Amino acid sequence: MIKYPNNIQKNNLTKIHYFGNRGMSLENDLNDTNSYYLEKDIAIIHKKPTPIQVVDTKNGKIINAYFKEPSTTDYNGLYRGYYIDFEAKETNNESNFSLKNIHKHQLIHMEKILNHGGICFLIVRFIKLDKTFLLFADKLINYIKESERKSIPISFFKEEGHSIKYNLKIKVDYLSIVDQYGGIK
């Protein structure tokens, strides 16, 4: 075991970082990231509000409503003149990402975005492995069309996707992947 200053062992450091990351949900990390992009005038990307059907209100307060199924992806916005669109999901599974997490109309939406010149992807976090991947929508759509499986193995994310490194300043710096592999001119 390597000795660090003040007798902190490497494993402990890793653990602190590990839990420091895991303590926040992917949604919170993405909100932080998008706030950072907005503040630094890098991109204007927002999470869409959860669609809610309001049934009844009383004195301006909602007293009866229910959650609706989203018909598009959760995040969209503008970066370097490009339309950006993505969905983000977490999973507790350590080896597979179940395709039940993605609705059919979300896939149709993603395909349309690609056809109209937008940049579209899926961000998946494997919580227990503390790994976050970006998978561009063309690869996701091709996988679903060609595979009989109802889930995507983590090996596919490793080979065809891009790992997003955790960073204290930019928690999920997905635009660095878009810069490199998003087909931006």
Add this chain to the structure above:
Amino acid sequence: MIKYPNNIQKNNLTKIHYFGNRGMSLENDLNDTNSYYLEKDIAIIHKKPTPIQVVDTKNGKIINAYFKEPSTTDYNGLYRGYYIDFEAKETNNESNFSLKNIHKHQLIHMEKILNHGGICFLIVRFIKLDKTFLLFADKLINYIKESERKSIPISFFKEEGHSIKYNLKIKVDYLSIVDQYGGIK
């Protein structure tokens, strides 16, 4: 008075059209328009869900929640590779559009969209005049910066904006204005 076939007078025709149009809110007309664009594979533009803060749920039903103030515009999407972003408002006033209808953070958002290469505008319907205008965000922002007034007179929309003609098939065909004047290459 010009006589029309079957003795229908022109005024009556106008009236029928007038109420036919006015019966629907601008929001409904825009939803119809966006559905048409989506079906015909012209553009992918959606209204964002109204932001709602959920306080309490019971058996999956929301029993306590309240409306939050939107921090961006209501509509965004993708058209011909361009990021599209707009706000839509109706007014019962016949001569002015009150700037109270637009929040400061919405204006900041619009300015950012322009700076990052998006196409951004405001759609205003003067209900009683049955007139709908598109005003590009640069003109809106300049007006607010240069004018001391707390409202925009309809004359400004006539001179600097673009009238959107009502059309049975495409109720508010704002993309025809974007095609002509939106700076699309």
